[in-house]
Amino acid sequence: MKQTLKGLTVAAVPATLGILFGIGVILYGINGHKTEEAAAKPEGTKQEQAAGGATSEIGNFVTQNCATCHGQGLKGGFGPKLVGTALDEKAIVDILKNGKGQMPKDLAKGKEEEVAKYLKSLK
């Protein structure tokens, strides 16, 4: 009787460990896979937008709303040239929000930072 119990315990320990390990691997596999998928998708979408959509969208916005005064290619017209401007982003945001001389304010309402970054990216 004693011997049988001992034998059972000896057999049960590795068996239990084996089962737990197996469940662990399966759960890890499922979770790991899901997390990878969830992480991969939004990132991929963001990168695509940064590469094409968002940049040209703000580019179109600036062409439509600023080129009338600042000239084709923003190289100067009624307003000064904006390509290669010496102003920093903060100063541009400030002018967009408050206007300056003949430059009306709030032309890029809510997009000031984005437009400023875009202007600084132009060469």
Ligand code: HEC
């Ligand atoms: C109605 C014409 C007009 C439009 C439209 C216009 N601007 Fe201007 N902008 C001006 C004028 C005029 C000045 C010069 C103001 C001054 O120095 O007195 C100016 C100045 C600026 C300056 C400062 C440049 C410098 O070197 O001092 C920035 C930056 C600027 N505009 C950005 C923009 C952006 C971005 C847009 C589009 C969202 C825009 N402007 C649309 C007329 C315009």
